[in-house]
Amino acid sequence: xxxxxxxxxxxxxxxxxxxxxxxxxxxxxxxxxxxxxxxxxxxxxxxxxxxxxxxxxxxxxxxxxxxxxxxxxxxxxxxxxxxxxxxxxxxxxxxxxxxxxxxxxxxxxxxxxxxxxxxxxxxxx
Amino acid sequence: xxxxxxxxxxxxxxxxxxxxxxxxxxxxxxxxxxxxxxxxxxxxxxxxxxxxxxxxxxxxxxxxxxxxxxxxxxxxxxxxxxxxxxxxxxxxxxxxxxxxxxxxxxxxxxxxxxxxxxxxxxxxxxxxxxxxxxxxxxxxxxxxxxxxxxxxxxxxxxxxxxxxxxxxxxxxxxxxxxxxxxxxxxxxxxxxxxxxxxxxxxxxxxxxxxxxxxxxxxxxxxxxxxxxxxxxxxxxxxxxxxxxxxxxxxxxxxxxxxxxxxxxxxxxxxxxxxxxxxxxxxxxxxxxxxxxxxxxxxxxxxxxxxxxxxxxxxxxxxxxxxxxxxxxxxxxxxxxxxxxxxxxxxxxxxxxxxxxxxxxxxxxxxxxxxxxxxxxxxxxxxxxxxxxxxxxxxxxxxxxxxxxxxxxxxxxxxxxxxxxxxxxxxxxxxxxxxxxxxx
Numbered sequence: 001x002x003x004x005x006x007x008x009x010x011x012x013x014x015x016x017x018x019x020x021x022x023x024x025x026x027x028x029x030x031x032x033x034x035x036x037x038x039x040x041x042x043x044x045x046x047x048x049x050x051x052x053x054x055x056x057x058x059x060x061x062x063x064x065x066x067x068x069x070x071x072x073x074x075x076x077x078x079x080x081x082x083x084x085x086x087x088x089x090x091x092x093x094x095x096x097x098x099x100x101x102x103x104x105x106x107x108x109x110x111x112x113x114x115x116x117x118x119x120x121x122x123x124x125x
Numbered sequence: 126x127x128x129x130x131x132x133x134x135x136x137x138x139x140x141x142x143x144x145x146x147x148x149x150x151x152x153x154x155x156x157x158x159x160x161x162x163x164x165x166x167x168x169x170x171x172x173x174x175x176x177x178x179x180x181x182x183x184x185x186x187x188x189x190x191x192x193x194x195x196x197x198x199x200x201x202x203x204x205x206x207x208x209x210x211x212x213x214x215x216x217x218x219x220x221x222x223x224x225x226x227x228x229x230x231x232x233x234x235x236x237x238x239x240x241x242x243x244x245x246x247x248x249x250x251x252x253x254x255x256x257x258x259x260x261x262x263x264x265x266x267x268x269x270x271x272x273x274x275x276x277x278x279x280x281x282x283x284x285x286x287x288x289x290x291x292x293x294x295x296x297x298x299x300x301x302x303x304x305x306x307x308x309x310x311x312x313x314x315x316x317x318x319x320x321x322x323x324x325x326x327x328x329x330x331x332x333x334x335x336x337x338x339x340x341x342x343x344x345x346x347x348x349x350x351x352x353x354x355x356x357x358x359x360x361x362x363x364x365x366x367x368x369x370x371x372x373x374x375x376x377x378x379x380x381x382x383x384x385x386x387x388x389x390x391x392x393x394x395x396x397x398x399x400x401x402x403x404x405x406x407x408x409x410x411x412x413x414x415x416x417x418x419x420x421x422x423x424x425x426x427x428x429x430x431x432x433x434x435x436x437x438x439x440x441x442x443x444x445x446x447x448x449x450x451x452x453x454x455x456x457x458x459x460x461x462x463x464x465x466x467x468x469x470x471x472x473x474x475x476x477x478x479x480x481x482x483x484x485x486x487x488x489x490x491x492x493x494x495x496x497x498x499x500x501x502x503x504x505x506x507x508x509x510x511x512x513x514x515x516x517x518x519x520x521x522x523x524x525x526x527x528x529x530x531x532x533x534x535x536x537x538x539x540x541x542x543x544x545x546x547x548x549x550x551x552x553x554x555x556x557x558x559x560x561x562x563x564x
Contacts, residue, residue, distance in 0.1 A: 016165040020173040021500040069317035089480035095455030101333040120504040
């Protein structure tokens, strides 16, 4: 397991598939995380193997990819349902939840990645 | 074959107005000059699955959505809003100002809370502007004058792909005739982004330390570099000094800022401090700031809501007059307080872009969705009303990120009702149910 900081943001593929969020293309564009190579090695995980990213606000399983230019202390997930499963809902009294800079841990897992509909269904209480 | 020129792209806040769209038999077959985002958006209805018919869940969230008529869906939506004690209306940013105006009327008529996607985007920038102002300019002025371009917490290569060629780094301006050669470009971001690849200087700061970096730049600009430590926001002091020197050497500097300012630690206080930094720099130089707006007409929502109700977002009409306090009346705050008992959203996708805690509440209350495409919001919506795509299937006005109004074109015919028509019909039905149909 590594301790890191979660950042979520737009990517061009996530943006280009915004109007087709039920599609495989959107799933491929939004349901993954990026770490640098050293972090992936430390986790004993290869590209496209699943990892569990956890914060104080939830956990999500996504496949791992490499962004060689990421610093050691950042895990990146494109903005969307998978990132938002674990972002910080606290608005600090000004309306805006914490979509970036959320302390997180990452560990290898054999759990599956939920598709959009199954992920949303987990919010039924 | 007919090619429509000067088409306005309705994806991001750049509102590029030079697209060339080929239409054959009422189908868009080619989109010229657009970026990947604009092409996907403009051709969307021929690439993706539309919501073809209005739909209603008749037996709660666990039941399936069943097709119905527009009239049935609109009546059901009005019934939900009229029956609610604390309804909320959210979104309305990927649509026209004409539709937004109707959303304001509906919110007022139903005593709703009304908020835009700025709640999860540039809402803190509006607060920062109200605190400290925001010296700004048009993108045309920026293109012609700016010789120092700072992208702070934004990644235009991915989010605003034509920004650099049309308005900023690569654009050839009246006083920057050689484009990039006449300009310096700086990126401030914890990630070494694709935008940073062409930067003259990258400040890869520690996540969440933007405020510290802005404050340190202010100290340097004001002649107090000596009091700063050797490391600032995870960066060597020399790099911060380098940026301050570049600022002081520029003739016209601009800070384009994104979610790296609004969503990180400090929230609106960081945007507020950017304005203070510009105030310092403007003692001797010329500096402006522009927020990199995401939804193409989120700027328009702020304009329309401000001229209709006095506030740009997070408005509460429950008292009979407009009340505004974003930390209290912002969408995610009221959802997480489990305060609202009905929800209507259009031209936005809270299901995909809200934190988990907010969505849990949306699964508990009646929800109405007005949209062209199925998305995560459809999963918890009880009434789904399909809408025409503004800027493609109907015309209207949108505001660019720099506050310039631009008229969107209608490119093809459609049988779908527009957002404006849907909202107008819901308003009429609400008035009828409340017994003031003649008002």
